Amino acid sequence: MYDPNNIFARILRKEIPCSPVYEDDYVLAFRDIAPKAPAHILVIPKGAYLDISDFGARASAAEIEGFFRAVAKISADHNLTQQGFRAIANSGLHGGQEVPHFHLHLLG
Numbered sequence: 001m002y003d004p005n006n007i008f009a010r011i012l013r014k015e016i017p018c019s020p021v022y023e024d025d026y027v028l029a030f031r032d033i034a035p036k037a038p039a040h041i042l043v044i045p046k047g048a049y050l051d052i053s054d055f056g057a058r059a060s061a062a063e064i065e066g067f068f069r070a071v072a073k074i075s076a077d078h079n080l081t082q083q084g085f086r087a088i089a090n091s092g093l094h095g096g097q098e099v100p101h102f103h104l105h106l107l108g
Contacts, residue, residue, distance in 0.1 A: 002048045008101035012046060022074050026066030029074050029106075037107035039078055039085070043071055049102040051091040071104060080108035 003009070010016045011028070018030035021041055032040040045067050049055040056064070075081050085108035090097040 002050050002054075003100050004048065006099055006101050008042075008044050008099050008103060009048065012044070021078070022070060024066065024070060026063055027070040029070065032105070036105075037086075039080060039106070039108040041074060041078065041106040042103050043067070043074060043106060044101060044103045050100055051095075051097060051102050052089040053091060055102045071106070075106055075108075078106075078108070080106060083108060 007016060011018050011030070018028075020028060020030045022029040022043075025046070027043055027045055029041050029043045032042050045055060045059065045063060047055075047059060047063055049059060055067075059067070071087065075085060085106055088105040088107065089102070090105075
């Protein structure tokens with residue numbers, strides 16, 4: 001079940017600050033506070049989705065398109081596409097997901 005008090009929900013409500021790199025109607029992207037690469041950006045949908053499976057099952061077509069178009073823009077804007085990057089979405093306890101709000105890690 002989705003916890004509306006998870007850290008990403010609180011960031012979306014502006015209760016906790018972040019270092020944003022991109023925002024639109026569908027997503028917020030910001031720098032990870034414990035980066036695992038020189039570029040480590042978290043991309044989160046603005047909707048309340050538990051993980052990637054929940055997002056794929058319940059998000060509207062506009063939300064899904066907006067999310068992945070934002071990922072493409074962010075990766076291009078931060079010069080990740082030319083050299084290559086990793087896009088990681090952990091899912092659930094055994095998948096290593098630490099925050100119960102769907103998010104994609106972009107590492108380059």
